[in-house]
Amino acid sequence: xxxxxxxxxxxxxxxxxxxxxxxxxxxxxxxxxxxxxxxxxxxxxxxxxxxxxxxxxxxxxxxxxxxxxxxxxxxxxxxxxxxxxxxxxxxxxxxxxxxxxxxxxxxxxxxxxxxxxxxxxxxxxxxxxxxxxxxxxxxxxxxxxxxxxxxxxxxxxxxxxxxxxxxxxxxxxxxxxxxxxxxxxxxxxxxxxxxxxxxxxxxxxxxxxxxxxxxxxxxxxxxxxxxxxxxxxxxxxxxxxxxxxxxxxxxxxxxxxxxxxxxxxxxxxxxxxxxxxxxxxxxxxxxxxxxxxxxxxxxxxxxxxxxxxxxxxxxxxxxxxxxxxxxxxxxxxxxxxxxxxxxxxxxxxxxxxxxx
DNA sequence: AACCGCATCAACCGCTCGTGT
DNA sequence: TACACGAGCGGTTGATGCGGT
Numbered sequence: 461x462x463x464x465x466x467x468x469x470x471x472x473x474x475x476x477x478x479x480x481x482x483x484x485x486x487x488x489x490x491x492x493x494x495x496x497x498x499x500x501x502x503x504x505x506x507x508x509x510x511x512x513x514x515x516x517x518x519x520x521x522x523x524x525x526x527x528x529x530x531x532x533x534x535x536x537x538x539x540x541x542x543x544x545x546x547x548x549x550x551x552x553x554x555x556x557x558x559x560x561x562x563x564x565x566x567x568x569x570x571x572x573x574x575x576x577x578x579x580x581x582x583x584x585x586x587x588x589x590x591x592x593x594x595x596x597x598x599x600x601x602x603x604x605x606x607x608x609x610x611x612x613x614x615x616x617x618x619x620x621x622x623x624x625x626x627x628x629x630x631x632x633x634x635x636x637x638x639x640x641x642x643x644x645x646x647x648x649x650x651x652x653x654x655x656x657x658x659x660x661x662x663x664x665x666x667x668x669x670x671x672x673x674x675x676x677x678x679x680x681x682x683x684x685x686x687x688x689x690x691x692x693x694x695x696x697x698x699x700x701x702x703x704x705x706x707x708x709x710x711x712x713x714x715x716x717x718x719x720x721x722x723x724x725x726x727x728x729x730x731x732x733x734x735x736x737x738x739x740x741x742x743x744x745x746x747x748x749x750x751x752x753x754x755x756x757x758x759x760x761x762x763x764x765x766x767x768x769x770x771x772x773x774x775x776x777x778x779x780x781x782x783x784x785x786x787x788x789x790x791x792x793x794x795x796x797x798x799x800x801x802x803x804x805x806x807x808x809x810x811x812x813x814x815x816x
Numbered sequence: 817a818a819c820c821g822c823a824t825c826a827a828c829c830g831c832t833c834g835t836g837t
Numbered sequence: 838t839a840c841a842c843g844a845g846c847g848g849t850t851g852a853t854g855c856g857g858t
Binding site for chain 1: 818825827828829830
């Protein structure tokens, strides 16, 4: 760009590198309460010595409550391979069709495992895959969307090849080229049968009859998407309690391309989404926070998060706290034997690990 | 036990895109 | 229309873990 804007992390004194449990708690607690409408302002308001970018990344890749942890299933891997054939290195798009998985995670899995696995196969078919993927799209165009897909479509531009590729053609030429290559396909519904793109069976029921129609477009965190994908991929049960699904289901029906966490600021995503205020929401929030605390090794059965909330950490306060104001996390770490220094037990390595 | 090399993955960096003014 | 800014994306890096010698 060359606009002379300094990188967001250029400020001196900001933390870099691995996140500490306290930072995590602080970030989670803040987002839980105020949402993440403005990443740039968030760290200051949350009292974090991090840049907004870093906070966003940490949240999206690691702290989001709807993240799935653990190894990728064979079905997930197969889906990634298929989608990569279709989309190339569009990790975020691929991730949007794998509920609970992040683009970063998928990118890592691809680079470390799948690429190696796919490479020999590509050698076998003599590099046909590229042209094949384009052919697939043409086939996709003539697919008759199921009722579940309604008119929801997504436009994928295949002309640019890998990201960052700049051609020397004029803007007009490029636009024309892009228009030709732009094909609207049914949005990557989890029920979408990718094999159809290659070998559609005339008259076959390609859209997973076993599953009821998703009610919202496929999005990274849409519960509808998650349900549909579960059916498609036969995924193992996600370790998310029914309360959370209830909350998510109830609050974020459609229109929001990235469903916010149930407690987030409505403005962060969808104007119509109401802030979590019901009893169920509160229970869900507590439930999730409790789980996070467990993951962080901060939770014990006798503990009650609210016991740590001091007089200056009143629930229901709507204005974001200033950096120096006591917030729930500060209270949390200052209360009782749990002070600001990390004294908890080692977190379970398979859930959340912290590098030293 | 110590060393080495490879694998993994969280986090950073630089860039583009979208939006507001 | 041009510019500024924030958000998001994809590529890359570096710390850590682990298995082999």
